[in-house]
Amino acid sequence: xxxSDKVIDHYTNPxxxxxxxxxxxxxxxxxxxxxxxxxxxxxxxxxxxxxVKFKTFGCGAAIASSSIxxxxxKGQTVEKALELKNGDVVEQLDGLxxxxxxxxxxxxQAIHEAIxxxxxxxxxxxxxxxxxxxxxxxxxxACPHQIDSL
Amino acid sequence: xNYIYFDNAATTKLDDKVLEEMLPYLKENYGxxxxxxxxxxxxxxxxxxxxxxIANIFNAKKDEIYFTAGASESDNLAIKGIAYANxxxxxxxxTSKIEHPxxxxxxxxxxxxxxxxxxxxxxxxxxxSTDELKKEIREDTILITIxxxxxxxxxxxxxxxxxxxxxxxxxxxxxxxxxxxxxxKIDVEDLNIDSMSLSAHKFYGPKGIGALYMRKGVxxxxxxxxxxxxxxxxxxxxxxxxxxxxxxxxxxxxxxxxEKNKKIKELRDYYFEKVxxxxxxxxxxxxxxxxxxxxxxxxxxxxxxxxxxxNLDNKGxxxxxxxxxxxGSLDPSHVLLAxxxxxxxxxxxxxxxxxxxxxxxxxxxLIENLVEIVERLRNMSPLYEDFIKEEK
Numbered sequence: 001x002x003x004s005d006k007v008i009d010h011y012t013n014p015x016x017x018x019x020x021x022x023x024x025x026x027x028x029x030x031x032x033x034x035x036x037x038x039x040x041x042x043x044x045x046x047x048x049x050x051x052v053k054f055k056t057f058g059c060g061a062a063i064a065s066s067s068i069x070x071x072x073x074k075g076q077t078v079e080k081a082l083e084l085k086n087g088d089v090v091e092q093l094d095g096l097x098x099x100x101x102x103x104x105x106x107x108x109q110a111i112h113e114a115i116x117x118x119x120x121x122x123x124x125x126x127x128x129x130x131x132x133x134x135x136x137x138x139x140x141x142a143c144p145h146q147i148d149s150l
Numbered sequence: 151x152n153y154i155y156f157d158n159a160a161t162t163k164l165d166d167k168v169l170e171e172m173l174p175y176l177k178e179n180y181g182x183x184x185x186x187x188x189x190x191x192x193x194x195x196x197x198x199x200x201x202x203x204i205a206n207i208f209n210a211k212k213d214e215i216y217f218t219a220g221a222s223e224s225d226n227l228a229i230k231g232i233a234y235a236n237x238x239x240x241x242x243x244x245t246s247k248i249e250h251p252x253x254x255x256x257x258x259x260x261x262x263x264x265x266x267x268x269x270x271x272x273x274x275x276x277x278x279s280t281d282e283l284k285k286e287i288r289e290d291t292i293l294i295t296i297x298x299x300x301x302x303x304x305x306x307x308x309x310x311x312x313x314x315x316x317x318x319x320x321x322x323x324x325x326x327x328x329x330x331x332x333x334x335k336i337d338v339e340d341l342n343i344d345s346m347s348l349s350a351h352k353f354y355g356p357k358g359i360g361a362l363y364m365r366k367g368v369x370x371x372x373x374x375x376x377x378x379x380x381x382x383x384x385x386x387x388x389x390x391x392x393x394x395x396x397x398x399x400x401x402x403x404x405x406x407x408x409e410k411n412k413k414i415k416e417l418r419d420y421y422f423e424k425v426x427x428x429x430x431x432x433x434x435x436x437x438x439x440x441x442x443x444x445x446x447x448x449x450x451x452x453x454x455x456x457x458x459x460x461n462l463d464n465k466g467x468x469x470x471x472x473x474x475x476x477x478g479s480l481d482p483s484h485v486l487l488a489x490x491x492x493x494x495x496x497x498x499x500x501x502x503x504x505x506x507x508x509x510x511x512x513x514x515x516l517i518e519n520l521v522e523i524v525e526r527l528r529n530m531s532p533l534y535e536d537f538i539k540e541e542k
Contacts, residue, residue, distance in 0.1 A: 001456070003460075008460075011457065011460055011461075012460075012461070012464055014530065017529070019535070028532065032493060032494030032497070033493040034493075035454050035473060035482065035493070035494070035497040036454075037531075037532050037533060038532075039532040039535075055532040056530060057452065057453065057454055057530075057532055057534075058456075058457065059454055059456035059460075059473070060456055060457055062454075062457075063530065
């Protein structure tokens with residue numbers, strides 16, 4: 001697999017691996033059938049992501065996408081984190097092979113799911129508003145034979 | 151970087167003795183084996199001598215060996231060639247679900263052309279059932295093609311029984327013996343094999359050269375048209391250095407075969423033992439007895455194979471996996487799915503193929519790194535996290 005040095009660096013030494021106890025929001029996307037599952041934990045204080053951890057079952061590109069995404073959103077406001085696109089993840093990794101593009105999409109979606117979970121716990125927004133704000137209706141399509149086993 | 155090479159089922163390192171025999175035919179003796187002058191004649195003599203050396207190893211006749219560019223071409227030539235030449239007798243072929251893509255994709259092509267193909271199931275160890283084979287034989291069955299040994303899980307198929315069934319029913323029997331040649335003694339007469347594919351780079355020979363054994367009297371059409379080489383069955387200038395190298399590599403493989411196999415099997419069993427001892431939640435794939443000596447295929451639960459391979463590569467270790475990410479498709483290995491593994495366990499498979507150059511120190515180095523990498527990847531895996539929470 002033709003991976004950039006940045007991708008190699010991130011799957012060799014992934015940043016922010018782990019769990020957060022009493023996390024403000026947790027998002028899980030993907031499924032074991034496809035071979036990719038990404039789980040993102042967020043700690044949010046006053047609308048700012050103060051800590052982020054991840055766990056990923058998947059290939060080198062999936063691990064690297066998760067790792068760099070956690071770096072990109074740490075210290076950002078929730079609104080800013082929602083703006084992170086999979087294209088940004090790919091750019092920050094100095095590119096991904098074409099067959100691995102869905103890994104970056106999984107990272108984007110995992111963050112959106114985690115933020116949606118945070119909004120739900122907060123209880124200020126309606127489910128429709130959360131779906132709209134976190135663009136959840138576009139989610140869960142990164143894996144071509146997505147089966148909602150999770 | 152110093153590589154620790156555990157991917158001998160993918161390809162092998164060229165043996166120095168093989169290279170030595172090839173060199174004169176890459177340099178001064180460059181004559182075309184089909185030419186009439188002395189320089190060409192010298193190549194011709196060596197090629198025909200190699201043909202005989204190769205035939206002898208399999209108890210075949212010299213004129214039953216056809217040179218090709220490798221096992222994929224041999225499989226294509228055997229299956230398409232036999233199918234086209236025998237279509238007046240019928241258009242039904244029987245194969246298995248765990249064949250190499252060179253066989254499976256060739257069969258799929260023939261289906262598009264109106265042939266019918268039955269893909270036999272295998273059991274959880276990867277073995278074809280001869281009872282199922284008998285049941286699937288029809289009036290119009292013209293060919294049975296079953297691999298000698300599987301490239302991913304190492305399972306050795308009941309070739310002798312299949313050969314007997316084919317003979318009894320007057321059906322041509324082809325076997326893709328790519329993984330078996332060089333490690334298993336093969337007598338085509340004893341086993342009733344009518345057609346057999348092999349590739350030199352799997353047994354310490356050069357890449358780009360292979361052969362097809364085709365029993366005298368079996369009708370088959372060429373698939374590469376052109377010159378008159380190989381009795382019109384395979385056009386193209388003969389690969390003289392490759393052919394000479396293949397013959398040498400084959401002879402070397404069968405020298406002290408039992409001794410070499412014993413050493414390789416000991417390393418493989420040592421690897422199995424150590425992994426079982428040091429790493430929990432694993433599954434050994436394939437048959438433990440009817441198995442190629444060098445093959446070790448293990449699924450490590452909760453992790454994905456590509457991540458495993460990349461981390462091993464960082465340590466200089468070359469291995470292989472059946473995960474989707476490494477197969478270049480969305481599904482994990484068709485072989486692992488055919489033996490009944492769930493997708494997530496198939497994704498976490500690691501194939502180690504041990505060869506004659508491997509040492510116990512290398513296996514120890516592999517195990518040491520594997521223990522550390524599997525633990526790290528599991529600590530990163532949400533599947534493992536869920537599993538541990540459920541256990542509690």
